[in-house]
Amino acid sequence: MVFVITPLIVIVIGIAVFIAGIRIVRPTTRGLIETLGRYSKYAEPGFHWIIPLAQRIFVVNITEQMFNAEPQVIITNDNLNATVDAQVYFRVKSDEESVKNSVYNVNNYKVQIVNLARTTLRNIIGTLTLKSANSERSRINTDLLKTLKEETDKWGIDIVRTELREIDPPQDVQETMNKVVKAENEKVAAIDFATAAETTADGIKRAEIKKAEGIRQARILAAEGEAQAIKLVNEAAELYFIGNAQLLRQLQATETALMNNAKIVVPSNTQLINVIGEMAGILPIDSQKKK
Numbered sequence: 001m002v003f004v005i006t007p008l009i010v011i012v013i014g015i016a017v018f019i020a021g022i023r024i025v026r027p028t029t030r031g032l033i034e035t036l037g038r039y040s041k042y043a044e045p046g047f048h049w050i051i052p053l054a055q056r057i058f059v060v061n062i063t064e065q066m067f068n069a070e071p072q073v074i075i076t077n078d079n080l081n082a083t084v085d086a087q088v089y090f091r092v093k094s095d096e097e098s099v100k101n102s103v104y105n106v107n108n109y110k111v112q113i114v115n116l117a118r119t120t121l122r123n124i125i126g127t128l129t130l131k132s133a134n135s136e137r138s139r140i141n142t143d144l145l146k147t148l149k150e151e152t153d154k155w156g157i158d159i160v161r162t163e164l165r166e167i168d169p170p171q172d173v174q175e176t177m178n179k180v181v182k183a184e185n186e187k188v189a190a191i192d193f194a195t196a197a198e199t200t201a202d203g204i205k206r207a208e209i210k211k212a213e214g215i216r217q218a219r220i221l222a223a224e225g226e227a228q229a230i231k232l233v234n235e236a237a238e239l240y241f242i243g244n245a246q247l248l249r250q251l252q253a254t255e256t257a258l259m260n261n262a263k264i265v266v267p268s269n270t271q272l273i274n275v276i277g278e279m280a281g282i283l284p285i286d287s288q289k290k291k
Helices: 007-020 096-104 109-125 130-135 137-155 171-240 245-259 272-279 285-290
Strands: 022-025 029-035 038-043 046-049 055-061 065-068 072-075 081-092 157-168
Touching (some): 007 022, 022 055, 065 109, 081 137, 096 137, 137 157
16 A cells, blocks of 8 residues: 555645644743754744744743742851741843843752752851841841842842741740840830829929919019009008098008908997097097087
8 A cells, every 4th residue: 555645634744733833922931942952042922933843942931939938947146946937039031141041050940049048048047146137137138138149140030039037936935035025015114104104293393383483473463562552542642631641541441341341349329430430540520529
């Protein structure tokens, strides 16, 4: 039996080969095309066709990615075991050289970045005490980011940021630290309360001083007013009642006594007007008539 290659078969085979060589590169990726094991072309987003069996395409994700550095126990400078975990955010740069470096200069850059982050964390936190490590998280993040950027630059990787997720001390150390923090907070609260009480007492003291000063000033003004009134009365007496100033004063004393509800004992067979006159130093009516 002789197998005859017809044009239809050729067409079918051609279509199959064409379909087998179709490659679509998405906007979130870039491609590296190799021909017989050698790099030959950089594939931008869009349609590409490769020769089946003779060519291959390696697709690289250029979006931002995140990997955990995985929790690990690190001995701090004060010989305490701290469980440390961090996250690394990175992406492959989109230019051709960087994409090539991420494939040809490093074997599985994801694993390499995680291991590098773990090693760097051990080096950084190993030089710090547990207390300083907890209080200097921003510095640890900065040092970790700087080291990862320097080491991964030749891989075509851009380290976007790093975040230290946790630094957990042993349970007994954590309980002791909590007690210390609680005691410090109570101390601060007591100081604040004492300061507030002192401020309140000082305010009350100032208010009392102001009140006393007001009363003193009022009394001074009242005394000055009374002295001024006496002066004016004396001047009027000298002006209009020459020689009768003493008599005027007695009249004023009588008026004051009567205003204060003073009790007056009136002898029998005595006219009330004569009693008031005697209190004021004025002779009785009969005596005046006789004179």
